[in-house]
Structure formats: C-alpha cells, structure tokens
Amino acid sequence: MQDTPEVAVLRLGHRPGRDERMTTHVGLTARALGADRVVLAGAATDRRESVAAVTERFGGPFDVTTTDDPEAFLAAWPGTVVHLTMYGLPLQDVEAEIRSRWLAEEAPDSDTGTPLLAVVGAEKVAFEVYRVADWNVAVTNQPHSEVASLAVFLDHLFEGRELGREFTDAERVVVPQAEGKRVEDA
Numbered sequence: 033m034q035d036t037p038e039v040a041v042l043r044l045g046h047r048p049g050r051d052e053r054m055t056t057h058v059g060l061t062a063r064a065l066g067a068d069r070v071v072l073a074g075a076a077t078d079r080r081e082s083v084a085a086v087t088e089r090f091g092g093p094f095d096v097t098t099t100d101d102p103e104a105f106l107a108a109w110p111g112t113v114v115h116l117t118m119y120g121l122p123l124q125d126v127e128a129e130i131r132s133r134w135l136a137e138e139a140p141d142s143d144t145g146t147p148l149l150a151v152v153g154a155e156k157v158a159f160e161v162y163r164v165a166d167w168n169v170a171v172t173n174q175p176h177s178e179v180a181s182l183a184v185f186l187d188h189l190f191e192g193r194e195l196g197r198e199f200t201d202a203e204r205v206v207v208p209q210a211e212g213k214r215v216e217d218a
C-alpha cells in the first residue's frame with residue numbers, strides 16, 4: 033500500500049500441473065488486496081507472466097519477482113516474516129502486534145517501519161519455515177487454502193483499507209455496475 037513499508041508475498045511449494053491456477057490466484061489476490069509484490073519460487077516462476085499480464089491490463093503498482101532459492105530469500109528478508117499456517121496462533125490474537133511492527137508503532141522514533149513478508153505454502157511446508165518466521169499465523173485452525181488465508185490476512189493487516197485502493201497505469205478500468213458488466217479503456 034502507498035506510503036507504508038513493503039508487503040510482499042512468498043509462494044512456496046508449487047506442484048507443476050496441480051498448482052498452476054492456485055499460484056496465479058495467490059499472485060492476483062496479493063495484487064488485488066494491497067500487497068506490493070509476489071515472489072514466485074522454483075516451478076512457480078512459470079506463472080509470472082499470467083500475474084504480470086493482469087497488472088499490465090488492470091494497473092499497479094505491483095511487482096512479480098522470482099527466486100530459485102526461497103530458503104535463502106527467506107533468510108535474507110530484511111523485515112518481518114509471517115507464515116500463514118493452520119497450526120499457528122490465531123490471527124485475531126496477533127494481528128495488532130504484527131501491524132504495529134509493520135508500521136513501526138513499536139518504535140515511535142522510527143518513521144520507516146518494517147517490510148513484511150507473508151509466506152504461503154502449497155503442500156507440506158518445511159519445518160525451517162516455521163522456525164524462521166517471526167509469527168506463524170492461523171486464519172482459523174482449520175485446513176483451507178493459501179488463497180483464502182492470504183486474503184483474510186491482508187484484509188486484517190490493512191484493516192479493510194485495501195478495498196478502496198486506487199490502481200494506476202491501467203489499460204482497462206472496470207466501472208462498477210449494479211447489474212451487468214462495464215469495462216472501459218483507461
């Protein structure tokens with residue numbers, strides 16, 4: 033979101049064939065709900081173009097970057113790591129603390145805040161990720177999906193403000209309609 037420290041999303045564990053749409057939807061959800069960037073690793077890098085194409089058409093700013101070494105990327109992340117997992121602490125118990133660190137409210141003399149990396153998996157996530165994370169966060173302790181958990185997490189982090197985010201440099205703009213569809217050239 034504008035004028036706040038970076039929020040990036042790291043997608044771990046893409047299974048070719050099975051996770052193509054899920055990985056694309058992680059990227060699209062990150063973009064639509066206020067993150068600044070999605071980071072695709074390994075085989076997931078194939079989805080880069082499909083997420084970037086939506087940004088080109090419907091606007092940004094939003095980046096898609098890749099890494100061939102997600103463990104090293106995680107270890108080198110210069111801020112807070114939030115791993116979304118059904119085994120973690122309830123989101124509603126930790127969201128204020130996470131937001132506070134992201135916005136630097138914990139350090140009133142700092143105006144820079146702390147970049148935040150939200151990590152979502154596909155299949156089993158390596159234990160090392162649980163260890164490296166500053167918070168392991170559950171969006172309920174029930175199994176569901178990386179897309180759902182990312183959407184709810186971002187909405188809580190931004191306290192709903194992402195719903196009114198303005199996108200710039202779009203080719204096409206959706207004009208809200210009570211009925212039907214209207215899309216115009218920007």
Ligand SMILES: C[S@@+](CC[C@H](N)C(=O)[O-])C[C@H]1O[C@@H](n2cnc3c(N)ncnc32)[C@H](O)[C@@H]1O
Nearest residue numbers: 116117118152153170171172174176177178181
């Ligand atoms: C289909 S789940 C895979 C779960 C897998 N059994 C595991 O051991 O992590 C894929 C991803 O969805 C996310 N996820 C699923 N349920 C969640 C929940 N209740 N809270 C937070 N994240 C969740 C996690 O990021 C997880 O890695």
